[in-house]
Amino acid sequence: xxxxTSLDNKLIKRLAKLKxxxxxxxxxxxxxxxxxxxxxxxxxxxxEMLLILENEEIDFDVKKIYVTKNILNKLSFLNSNVKxxxxxxxxxxxxxxxxxxxxxxxxxPGNLGTIIRSAAAFNIDTIVLGDNCVDLYNDKVIxxxxxxxxxxxxxxxxxxxxxxxxxxxxxxxIGTNVVNGINVSELSYPEKFAIIIGxxxxxxxxNILNKLxxxxxxxxxxxxxxxNASVAASIIMYEMSKIDYE
Amino acid sequence: xxxxTSLDNKLIKRLAKLKxxxxxxxxxxxxxxxxxxxxxxxxxxxxEMLLILENEEIDFDVKKIYVTKNILNKLSFLNSNVKxxxxxxxxxxxxxxxxxxxxxxxxxPGNLGTIIRSAAAFNIDTIVLGDNCVDLYNDKVIxxxxxxxxxxxxxxxxxxxxxxxxxxxxxxxIGTNVVNGINVSELSYPEKFAIIIGxxxxxxxxNILNKLxxxxxxxxxxxxxxxNASVAASIIMYEMSKIDYE
Numbered sequence: 001x002x003x004x005t006s007l008d009n010k011l012i013k014r015l016a017k018l019k020x021x022x023x024x025x026x027x028x029x030x031x032x033x034x035x036x037x038x039x040x041x042x043x044x045x046x047x048e049m050l051l052i053l054e055n056e057e058i059d060f061d062v063k064k065i066y067v068t069k070n071i072l073n074k075l076s077f078l079n080s081n082v083k084x085x086x087x088x089x090x091x092x093x094x095x096x097x098x099x100x101x102x103x104x105x106x107x108x109p110g111n112l113g114t115i116i117r118s119a120a121a122f123n124i125d126t127i128v129l130g131d132n133c134v135d136l137y138n139d140k141v142i143x144x145x146x147x148x149x150x151x152x153x154x155x156x157x158x159x160x161x162x163x164x165x166x167x168x169x170x171x172x173x174i175g176t177n178v179v180n181g182i183n184v185s186e187l188s189y190p191e192k193f194a195i196i197i198g199x200x201x202x203x204x205x206x207n208i209l210n211k212l213x214x215x216x217x218x219x220x221x222x223x224x225x226x227x228n229a230s231v232a233a234s235i236i237m238y239e240m241s242k243i244d245y246e
Numbered sequence: 247x248x249x250x251t252s253l254d255n256k257l258i259k260r261l262a263k264l265k266x267x268x269x270x271x272x273x274x275x276x277x278x279x280x281x282x283x284x285x286x287x288x289x290x291x292x293x294e295m296l297l298i299l300e301n302e303e304i305d306f307d308v309k310k311i312y313v314t315k316n317i318l319n320k321l322s323f324l325n326s327n328v329k330x331x332x333x334x335x336x337x338x339x340x341x342x343x344x345x346x347x348x349x350x351x352x353x354x355p356g357n358l359g360t361i362i363r364s365a366a367a368f369n370i371d372t373i374v375l376g377d378n379c380v381d382l383y384n385d386k387v388i389x390x391x392x393x394x395x396x397x398x399x400x401x402x403x404x405x406x407x408x409x410x411x412x413x414x415x416x417x418x419x420i421g422t423n424v425v426n427g428i429n430v431s432e433l434s435y436p437e438k439f440a441i442i443i444g445x446x447x448x449x450x451x452x453n454i455l456n457k458l459x460x461x462x463x464x465x466x467x468x469x470x471x472x473x474n475a476s477v478a479a480s481i482i483m484y485e486m487s488k489i490d491y492e
Contacts, residue, residue, distance in 0.1 A: 122466060
């Protein structure tokens with residue numbers, strides 16, 4: 001068993017750079033930790049390589065590289081005793097489905113990961129991130145998604161022009177609007193639609209708000225201004241998914 | 247204007263200790279940041295004191311103490327340029343209501359704060375934290391609650407004996423159980439009930455599971471094992487709250 005021991009090793013230095021978005025964008029690969037995430041990446045055929053602590057073993061049919069604790073700690077985002085780090089390919093889908101979730105300037109990585117997890121649960125085909133959203137391959141996003149990032153197609157688009165394209169293709173454009181909306185439980189969904197979730201503090205941008213075909217609201221106590229963005233998104237998707245159980 | 251400038255000032259040293267749960271429990275007070283949270287604490291009559299950056303001003307009718315940037319930075323949990331830190335009283339309600347949310351070993355402060363926010367939105371009377379839950383006055387809990395921690399009554403109890411007490415008082419005890427549950431949208435709620443939310447990884451403890459009167463599940467795609475705990479709790483509360491709009 002050959003073991004990489006030096007932090008100055010060329011491969012290790014290259015992988016360490018993947019902690020920054022800039023290098024993830026250049027290489028189209030990203031790091032994942034925890035056995036659960038590694039397994040989900042493997043199942044989807046996106047696991048390229050495994051870094052394994054010397055004298056440990058893990059049973060996946062990919063390239064394996066044994067390294068010291070020192071090296072794993074350098075690559076890890078967690079403070080725990082990590083034994084494996086996976087290198088996964090980004091998967092960029094060529095097309096999009098009929099049930100879309102569009103995220104307009106969503107900033108919190110925990111919210112994005114939670115929304116991806118709920119989108120998988122509630123049968124969204126494709127998540128479309130606007131230009132200003134937090135990076136999909138941020139380690140906190142991946143962890144909060146509980147591996148569902150490997151099971152829901154995600155795209156990045158300029159939302160304004162993408163919504164225009166969707167309108168041409170007869171998608172219903174749906175957003176939240178407390179003032180003039182209809183109750184989220186009363187909306188009839190057509191075959192093709194896009195639900196838009198806005199920024200945590202500001203909601204949906206003005207230039208996108210005026211493209212909505214339908215506004216919806218979640219009924220709630222007046223003492224509360226708004227719900228957490230991932231909770232609001234999940235409730236909307238949950239109500240939508242009822243069309244699959246009717 | 248008298249300004250406290252020394253980190254060794256007796257009051258400042260005492261307040262700095264409130265970053266630890268042990269001292270919050272001893273003194274029954276806690277620190278809050280951001281104007282929004284300070285305002286919510288003030289509205290509820292729980293703001294005891296304000297620490298204000300010298301030469302700044304803020305309009306609340308409470309004891310004000312002017313301090314240096316150095317001192318605010320020592321007391322702050324945030325890395326931003328904080329201008330005010332509030333000292334708030336804990337509020338421990340004497341009784342509990344008819345609509346309860348029980349949290350069994352919930353560990354993530356972000357989840358707890360988000361659940362408090364949703365509980366306020368969906369008309370829960372009282373949140374009851376089990377012995378093993380994360381501290382209610384953790385700074386991340388308070389921030390994620392968006393100030394709603396000041397608008398929902400919260401208690402801490404031993405859940406096992408508390409559930410026995412609730413059963414004696416004719417509360418329906420409801421929990422999630424994917425295997426043998428009924429659809430969350432089909433449950434009829436009586437006047438008095440308690441919804442139990444379990445731990446992020448393990449769900450509801452075995453010794454509490456066997457006390458459930460009703461098990462419910464949220465219909466979802468089989469590729470997903472579970473939802474984020476705050477999302478699942480919020481969807482259950484959202485469905486429950488429909489009884490207020492019928």
